[in-house]
Amino acid sequence: MNNTAHVPFMDLVTPHARLAEDLSKVFEEVLRTGMFVGGPMVEGFERDFARFCGTRHCVGVASGTDALRFALIASGVRKGHTVLTVPNTFIATTEAITQAGAAPDFVDIDEQTYNMDSEKLLRYLEKHCRVDARTGRAVNKKTGRPVTAVIPVHLYGQTADMDSILDISQRYNLTVIEDACQAHGAEYFSAKGGRWRRAGSMGRIAAFSFYPGKNLGALGEGGGVTTDDDEIAVKIRMLRDHGQSQKYVHEFEGYNGRLDALQAGLLGVKLKHLPQWNAKRRENALRYNELLSGIEGVIVPYEPGYSRGVYHLYVVVVTERDALREYLTTNGLSTGLHYPVPLHLQKAYSRLGYKNGAFPVAEKTAKGLLSLPMYPELTEDQQEKVAEKLSEFMTSKESAMTGTS
Numbered sequence: 001m002n003n004t005a006h007v008p009f010m011d012l013v014t015p016h017a018r019l020a021e022d023l024s025k026v027f028e029e030v031l032r033t034g035m036f037v038g039g040p041m042v043e044g045f046e047r048d049f050a051r052f053c054g055t056r057h058c059v060g061v062a063s064g065t066d067a068l069r070f071a072l073i074a075s076g077v078r079k080g081h082t083v084l085t086v087p088n089t090f091i092a093t094t095e096a097i098t099q100a101g102a103a104p105d106f107v108d109i110d111e112q113t114y115n116m117d118s119e120k121l122l123r124y125l126e127k128h129c130r131v132d133a134r135t136g137r138a139v140n141k142k143t144g145r146p147v148t149a150v151i152p153v154h155l156y157g158q159t160a161d162m163d164s165i166l167d168i169s170q171r172y173n174l175t176v177i178e179d180a181c182q183a184h185g186a187e188y189f190s191a192k193g194g195r196w197r198r199a200g201s202m203g204r205i206a207a208f209s210f211y212p213g214k215n216l217g218a219l220g221e222g223g224g225v226t227t228d229d230d231e232i233a234v235k236i237r238m239l240r241d242h243g244q245s246q247k248y249v250h251e252f253e254g255y256n257g258r259l260d261a262l263q264a265g266l267l268g269v270k271l272k273h274l275p276q277w278n279a280k281r282r283e284n285a286l287r288y289n290e291l292l293s294g295i296e297g298v299i300v301p302y303e304p305g306y307s308r309g310v311y312h313l314y315v316v317v318v319t320e321r322d323a324l325r326e327y328l329t330t331n332g333l334s335t336g337l338h339y340p341v342p343l344h345l346q347k348a349y350s351r352l353g354y355k356n357g358a359f360p361v362a363e364k365t366a367k368g369l370l371s372l373p374m375y376p377e378l379t380e381d382q383q384e385k386v387a388e389k390l391s392e393f394m395t396s397k398e399s400a401m402t403g404t405s
């Protein structure tokens, strides 16, 4: 590959071109049968994805945001409750909390994994809450609101430390809802259970997104809820379909939040390739680690012993991020920022009253993080070019600073 070629941030064309024949067959089948909503394609994908995650149920919904919102509502989160999550996630996580009627609140992240710091979760519950003797629930001392659920986000495709989070949540009677929207197939070694567990199978409920850029993406919008709980699964099925238990029998008001049959069929084709795509992402991550580890001022992703991540994103933390990003862009290398402004500092959450300094680890990480190109089709040459330009910038900056250039 020549050295001036552009390296895109992701590639949504190549994998679909390779599967064009199988994907077209799904479309033809949908055309032939006219089964656009519900039916065997949806049921088939739900069965396959539940098996993939190791759960009893998967319910296909219209997006990851719907999956989160339905999971919260089905688990009993109501108006007046508080739900905890992290400040460094996509806003969909907290939008779903608000839309379920609750208020989001935040727990800072771990310095190395960028996922929820379980010690800070415990500290929040011990310091800021009292336990209501009647309900057994944690109540925030300042707001008087019961804290009823927690959403750990498996950010960048790496699971949060679920044993600790589950343990603390059990003690404080919190429902655990995994935001697995970036973590299809990610694994966590549960020391407690003595086995590897898949993302989406550890909390009471989990939410997946099948947005096109995710590790498993539809050719449009899509989402899924996984759970082992039969009752929750039934509730989610009703929530996605106007609260219907049967046609025109509405147990409660729900939503129009179903997964299209066409998307389910297309997802079914792609799911077969997911293990191999995830393996390629891991391989690429290892190669990046080797290429970048020696460079001063670059922190590569940390994978704890309990984690086998699926690298939805490969995120480094660097000094002078914005200048580096510009340098890479000038050299034809596309990068991303996930996410540049933590949610507690967004205008949308000014009502929560948080100031700079409230969640120092999330804030510091946000200033340095940079997502490098990452996808199964990324080549060794492309990765070497990224590493070369990154190294070039970091060393020139260093020599400029020490005046030895």
Ligand SMILES: *Cc1c(COP(=O)(O)O)cnc(C)c1O
Pocket (backbone or CB within 6 Å): 063, 064, 065, 066, 089, 090, 092, 093, 153, 179, 181, 182, 208, 209, 210, 211, 222, 223
């Ligand atoms: C993508 C994403 C969502 C939302 O999923 P949509 O399908 O876009 O609604 C929620 N949480 C996280 C962490 C995500 O990455």
